[in-house]
Amino acid sequence: MAERPIITLDAGWSPMEQGIAKLKRILANDPDESQFDSDTYMQLYTTIYNMSTQKPPNDHSAELYERYIKTFEVYLNSTVRQAIREKHGVFMLRELVNRWTNHQVMVKWLSRFFFYLDRYFLPRRSLPSLKGTGLNCFYNYIYESLKVPVKDVIISLINQEREGDEIDRTMLKHALELFVLMGDKGVGDSLDCYVNDFETAFLTDTADYYTRKASLWIQEDSCPDYMIKAEERLKREKDSVSHYLHSSTEEKLLEKVQHHLLLNNAQQLFEKEHSGCHVLLKDDKNEDLERMYRLFSSIKNGLDPLSAAFKQHVTSEGMSLIQQAGDAVTTKRDDKAAVAMQEQAFIRRVIELHDKYYAYVTISFKKDNLFHKALKEAFEVFCNKKVGNSLVAELLSTFSDGILRKGGSNEKLDDDAIEESLDKIVCLLSYLDDKDLFSEFCKKKLARRLLFDKNSADDNHERSFLSKLKQQCGAQFTSKMEGMINDLETARDMQNRYKEDYTNKYDYTSNDIFNVTVLTTGYWPTYKTIDLRLPLEMAECVQSFKKFYQVDKKNRKLTFLYSMGSCNGTGKFQKKPIELIVSTHQAAVLVLFNSSDKLSYSEIREQLNLTDDDVVRLLHSLSCAKYKILAKEPNTRIISQEDSFSWNVEFTDKMRRIKIPLPPVDEKKKVIEDVDKDRRYAIDASIVRIMKARKVLQYNDLVTACVEQLSRMFKPDFKVIKKRIEDLISREFLEREEGSANTFRYLA
Template identity: 65%
Template structure:
C-alpha cells in the first residue's frame, strides 16, 4: 500500500499523458494501460474509491481541458456539419477508449464531459452559424447533417429545445412565403378571369400539402418522431394555415380544393391512389385550421352541388373523405354530410318507384319526363324556396308527384326548391330547332314567350313572382350573356326595370344542344352568416352545460372553460362569449351574484 501511495500520482499522470497522445493520433499500448488501471481498481478491495479519487477525477478534469482547447479552435475554423462530424467521432472514440482500458463505470461521466465541452458550451454558436447552422441545413435539405444534429443534441440536457425552435421558425417562414406568393398571384390575376384565381388557390393548397409532406418526413426520419418536433410542426402550420388568400379563408380554400378533386372535370386529373393520398393530406391540414366549422359549411355547400347536379366523380371517394373527416373531427362533424350521401341513394330509389307508378298509371302522367330528388331538410344546406309561379305544364308535374308521394307517406311535407331545378326545353328558331338546357327559373321565363311576343321587366317579374335580384340575374343570362335567346330593348349590357324583352326568333348556334348558364349567387356571405349563427347556439349550449355542472363560476373561469370546450371546432371570440352570457342572463338561464358582478349562478 505504501508503494501505491508513493507512485500513484506519477502513474496517473503517465496514463493521462498517454491518453492525450492517443487522442492526437499516436499508437499506444492499450493492454499496458488496462493492466495499470486494473491495479487502481483492485487496490480498492471491491470499492471504487481509489480508482475514482486517485485516477478518474484527474482524468475527467484533463479530458474537459483537452476538449475545451479543441472546441475553441474548431468553432472558429469549421462549418457546423464539419464540427458535428468531429464531435461525433470524438464521442465514438471515447466510448471505444472505455471498452479497451478505462473502467466501464467511467463511460457515462467521460461522455458527459466531452458532450459538455463540445456541445453544451457552443450549442448556440453552432446552431446559429451564418452559412452552415441549423437554418442553412434546413434551407439546403441537408438530411444527413440534420440527423447528426438530432443525435448529438439529444444527448445534452434540453439540447433539442433550440433545434426545434429553429425548425419551427424555418417552417413558419416557408409557409408564410407561400401565402405571400399566393396573395401576390391572386391580386395580379384579379383583373383577369375568376377561374384563373381559382387555379392559383389550387396551386397554393397543393404547395402547402407538399410542404407538410416534406417536413413531416423530416420529423419522422431526421428527428426520430420526437414529440418536440411534432409540436413545432403543428405550431408552425397553425400560424400560416389560418391566413387567408385573395379574400378567401383557408377553410374555404381547402373546401374548394376538395371540390376540385372530387367533381367531374376538375382541373386535377389524378389516379384513384393519388386522390386517396391527397384527401388524406387535406384532412391532415384541416387539423391546423381553427375554423373547422367554416370548412364544414363550405364543404357541405359544395358537396350538395356535386350530389344534386351529378357532378361527383366517384361515390367511393366521397365516402372515403367523410370517413377520414369523421376520424379527425368526430361523428358530429360529418353526420349531416353522411346524411346527404345516403339521402341521394334513397332519392334514386324513390325516383325508380315514381317511374313504376307512372308506368302503372299512364293516364296520370304530366306528359313531360320528370325526375324529382326528395331530400331530408335537416341534412342539406338551407335554400331559399320562393313561391315561383310555375308555367301550367310544370304545375301538372308538381301535382302528379305530390299524389304519388302521398301514396307512400302521409306525414311528410314537400317544399319545392325551384332554384336547384333544371329543364331541357325545345326552342323553335327560324334557322333551326334547338334543345336548351336551362334552370327551372329560366325555363319559366322563356315559356312566358309562348303566349306573348313582347314583355316588360315588370310584367315578367309579376308573372313569375320573383325578387328583383333574381329577375336581373335571370334576364341577364337570357339576353346579355353568350346566348341571346331574348332580345332586349334598349340593347345595353345591363338590365334595368324599364327594359322590354322579346323572343329572338333568329337565334342560332353551331351546336344543336346548348346549356345556358345562370351565374351562381356568391354564397360566401351566406355561409359565413350561417356559421356565425350556429356558433352563437354552440356558445350558448356550452355556457349552459358548464354552469349546470358547476352551479357557481367566475367570469374568467367560465370563458376559459367555454373556449376549451369549443376549441376543437372553432376559436370563440371573447367578446361574443361575453354577449352570449348577457343574453343568457336576460333569458333567465344565469344570474349575476349580488355581491360580486364577475360571479355567475346557474338558474335551474
C-alpha cells in the first residue's frame, strides 16, 4: 500500500484560505458567491485531517489551531470591529447583532472544517473547543471594547419602550443573548458578563427611572390611579423579561420596581388626603383595596404599612363610636331608658363596624393573617374602653339579653337572625379583656330570663349561646350557666308535682296555686336574703310547700328568697277591681290592709320585720310612684317614720291589670364587687399553682406567668398581683429568698 504524500503547511493552508475567503463572501451576502457544496466541504475537511494525522515532524495540528485563531483575529479586527464602530445608537446595535450572527455561522463552518482538531488534538492538550475559541475571540476583540456603549444603547431602548415607543424586541433579544454567551469569557456556562456588564447597570437605571416616575405620579395622581399605573408597569416589566431579558432578571427587576414605585412611597400613598387608604376603607372601595393588597403582598414586608394603616383606621372608627356614644349617654343621663337605648345602639354600631371590616379582611385582603391580627388589635383597643360609666362587657351582655328576650327588643328576629346575632356577640367577646365581667353579667341576666321572662327565647337558643361561649372561652366559663338551665328543668318537674299534690288536697285551680322554683345554690347568682315575716295567708302557703319538699328532701335546707318572688292579686276599689302584679314584699304590705283600715310606718315595719331602707322602698312604690295603691298621710313624696297609710279605695286605672314596679336596685356595683373578689381568688390560685410547680421564682417571671395564665378570662392588674403576693406571704404560702427581696420560694 502506497504511503500518503506529505502535505506541507503552506500547501495545505492554500485551499483553506480560499475556503475561508469564500465563507467571508457568503457572510457579506456577495450575490456572485454560492454556498458550500459537499465536495468542497469534504475536500477542506480531508485536507485538515491529513495535515493533522501526519507523523512528526509533519503533524501540523498545533500550527493549524494557531491559524484558526489568527483567522478570527484578523477578520474581527479588520472587518467586524470597524464596521460596528462606524455606526451609532440603534444602528450600531443592529450591526453588532448582524456581525454576531455572522460570527456564529463562521465558527460553525470552520469548526466543521477543523473537526479533527476538536475531536483529538484539543482534548489531549486541554485546550478550549473550537466553538469556545471562536466565542473567546469575539469576546477579546469585539465584546470587551464595545460592551459599555452597547449596554447604554440597550438601556436607552428599554426606556424608550417604557415611554411608549415601539422598538425592535427581536434585535434586543439577540443583543442580550450576546451578554449571556460571553459569560466566563466565551465558555458560555456563566452569567457573569450578563450580570456585571449589563444587568447591574440596568437595575440601577430602572431604580432611577421609577424613582422619577413615582415622584411625578405621587404629586399628580390619586392613590387608586397611582396603583393602576404601578400595576400596569409591573405587568409590562414582567413581559419584557419574556421578550428579551434573561429569566434570572425577572425577580430582581420586579423587586426594584416594587421597591421604588410602591414601598418607598407607601406611607405617602396611604395618607393621601382625598384618596388614601383611610378614604378607600371608609368609602367601600373594594376593588382599589384588592389591588393595593395584590401589589403589596408580593413585596417582602410590603403589607406591614398597609396593615398598620388598616389597624389605625379601624381603631379611629371605633374610638369615634365610643366618643359619640359617651356624649349621647352624658346628654341623656337623667333619662335611663334613653341611656339604655343609646348604649344598645352603640353595640349594634360596633357589630356593623366589625361586619364591614371583617368583610374587607375576608374579601379584599384574602383572609391574610396579618389583617386578622390588625382587626383584632384594633377592636381590642376600643372594646376595652368605657362608654359613659359602663364597660363594653356590661353593654354586650345587655345586648345579648335583648336578643334572647323575644319581647325585650323592638326587633322581631327569626331563629336564623338570633343565631347570627349571637355569633357576632361571641366574636366581639373575644376582644374583651374583662370576659369574667361579661360572664357575671350574663349569669345575672340569664337568671332573670329563666325565672321571670315569659317571652324569653326558647331553651334551644339559650343552649346554643352557651355552646358558642364555651367554644370561645372554655367549659369553665359556662359551667354555672349550663347548670342553671339544667337546674330549672328539675325545678319545673318539682313544680308540677307540687301543683298536683296541692290541687288534690285543696281542690284549687292551677291559677290559684302557690308556685315555688327550687334552685341549687352553687349555680345561681347570690341574692340578698331578707328575713321577711309573712302575713298569715302567705305564711301558710310557704309551710305547705316546706312539708311537701321535706318528704323526699329531708336533709336539704330551703331558703326562701322573697325578693325574687312575685304575686298576682285583685285589688278592690270603688270604681272597679284591678288585678295587681306585685313583688312578694309588696304583696305582704298590701295583705296587711285586709285586716286593718290604717297602719302607721312603724306598724308596717314591725309586722313585716323589715329594715327602714326596705320599708321606705316598698311604701314609696305603693304610695308615691305612678300607681298610688295606698293613700299616704301627709300627702308628700317623701316617706318618713311619722307617716300613716290606708287603702286608696278611690284608685282607678284604665287598665284592668297593672304591674307595680319597685324602684330599681343598681346591681352593677355588686356585680363588679363580686368579680373583683373572684379575681383575687383566681390570682391567688394562679400564683400558688405556678410556685408549686417552679418552687423558686423571680418577681417579674412570676407576674408574667400569672398574667399568661389568667389572660383568657381577664387582664390582671400588676398592682393587684403584687398585693396578692404580699398577702400570700403573710399567710405563709410564700416566702422571700434570703438576700433577694424579688425572689420568692414556695412553702409546702
